[in-house]
Structure formats: C-alpha cells, structure tokens
Amino acid sequence: MTSVCLFGSVGRLNWSNAWVLLGLNFAASTATTALLWRNPELLAERSNIKAGKSWDKVIVSLAVLLGPMATWITAGLDTRFHWSDGMPRSAFMAGVAAAVLAAALIAWAMRTNRFFSSLVRIQKDRGHLVVTDGPYRFVRHPGYTGMAAFTLVTPLILNSRWALVPAVATAAIIVLRTVLEDRTLHNELDGYPDYARRVKYKLVPAVW
Numbered sequence: 622m623t624s625v626c627l628f629g630s631v632g633r634l635n636w637s638n639a640w641v642l643l644g645l646n647f648a649a650s651t652a653t654t655a656l657l658w659r660n661p662e663l664l665a666e667r668s669n670i671k672a673g674k675s676w677d678k679v680i681v682s683l684a685v686l687l688g689p690m691a692t693w694i695t696a697g698l699d700t701r702f703h704w705s706d707g708m709p710r711s712a713f714m715a716g717v718a719a720a721v722l723a724a725a726l727i728a729w730a731m732r733t734n735r736f737f738s739s740l741v742r743i744q745k746d747r748g749h750l751v752v753t754d755g756p757y758r759f760v761r762h763p764g765y766t767g768m769a770a771f772t773l774v775t776p777l778i779l780n781s782r783w784a785l786v787p788a789v790a791t792a793a794i795i796v797l798r799t800v801l802e803d804r805t806l807h808n809e810l811d812g813y814p815d816y817a818r819r820v821k822y823k824l825v826p827a828v829w
Contacts, residue, residue, distance in 0.1 A: 622690070623642070623643060623646060623689075623693060626693035626694050627642070627643070627693050627694075627696070627697050627779075628697070629694075629697070630694040630695075630696075630697025630698050630701065631696075631698075631700050636697075638696075638713070638780050641778055642778050642779060645721070645724065649724040649727070649728070652728045653727075653731065656728060656731050656732055660735065662747070663731075663735055663736075663737060666736070666738050666739075666744065667737070667738060667739040668739075669739075669740070673738070673741055673742040674741045674801075676801065677798070678740070680794060680798045680801070681739070681740065681798075683791070683794050684768070684791055684795050688787060688788075688791030689772070691790075692772070692775055692776065692784050692788045692791065693775075693779075693784075695783050695784045695787055696775075696776060696780075696784035697779075698783075699781040699783040699784060700779070705782035706782070708777060708782065712777045712780075713778060713780060716774040716777025716778040717778060719770060719774040719777075720770075720771050720775070720778060723770035723771040723774070725767075726756060726764075726766060727764055727767035727768065729755055729763070730755065730763040731764065733755030734752040734755075734757065734764075736750070737764060741798070741801070741802045743806075749810060750812070751810060751811075751812040751813050751816045753819075753820075757820070759822070759826050760820065760823060760824055760825065760826060761803060761816070761817060761820050761822070761823050762799050762823050762824055765798065765799045765824060766825065768795050769795045769824065772791050772795065773789065773792050775788055803817075803823055
C-alpha cells in the first residue's frame, strides 16, 4: 500500500526519500511482528477488529489508513510536479532520527503494555489493568506520542512541504483519539483516575 501510493504518485521508482521511508516502515513492522510473535495473546487482541467503540473505527480509518495515504500521495505529487521548494538536508536527517525514536517509543509501549489493543476498548475478558511501567511513567499514551511524531516527520523524510498539510491533519486526529480514549479509561477502567493524577501528561511531558 505504501509503495503503491509513493511510487504511483511520483511516477518513478528512483525516489530515494521514498525508499528511506519504506526502510523505516519495514524495520518498525519487523520489530512489531517480533513483539507480537512473543505475545500471541496480544496478537489475538490486536487482530480483533470487531470489538471496540463504534466511534473509534472511523477514527482509526482516518489516522491509520486515509491520513497516511494522503500524506504519501501528496508528497509524491509535490515531488513530481515541483509544487514546493525542497527542504534542507538537515530537515531530512532530523526527520529520519525522529522517526527512529518514534518507532522505538511505540515498540517500547507495546512491549510494556500487554493490553496494547488496536481499538479502544476495556478488555475485561483479559483482566484489563492500568499499566504504569516503561514509558507510561512519563505520559499516559506513549503509543500515540510515537504515532503522532512519526506522522509529523514523514514529510521531512519525503522532502515535501505540501505533505505537511495532511500530516498535521492526521496528527490532529491522533490527538482527538487520545482525548476520547483517555476519557473512556477515566470512566471505565478501575484505577485509571488515580494513575492520571500521578502522570499528568497525555502525550508530551510538561506540555500536554
């Protein structure tokens, strides 16, 4: 899907920025697969697409599918038709470094949280508990922190200013999901309000 959007929109295969992004995605996907392979219970949970809040399915389609696709396609068209000036090399390097850190944060959150579901739901069938270890000591939703960060730096990796528009919109949807999930956990998960009082920030320490 990613490669089709990227190379289809740019009209060629010799786009080095796209290959870098694909390499980062492959590495992140490999790490996720390894983590899930070691935790078949979590794999089964993340494969359960029927459960979860009804509103979350719409948000997931926007944040995980349509938003990233719009970013990739916009970057490809921008590169193909030269809609905007390229970014400095330092922006590309910063984007790659930030993407690696964002992917590592997501993997850390997944490794720490055995309830790291792909949809918002209280997993009473799995004995859902509040997770307070690992990155959850610093922010309440580190997985979303990593997702939003990776989304925002993708235009830097692809050297496209116009791609910042769908990327920022996608990150905003991730923030919305954070708010709605946090509210759900406050209302439905035992012990979460006490945890939220101890860990005050949702996504970024000392900011929000």
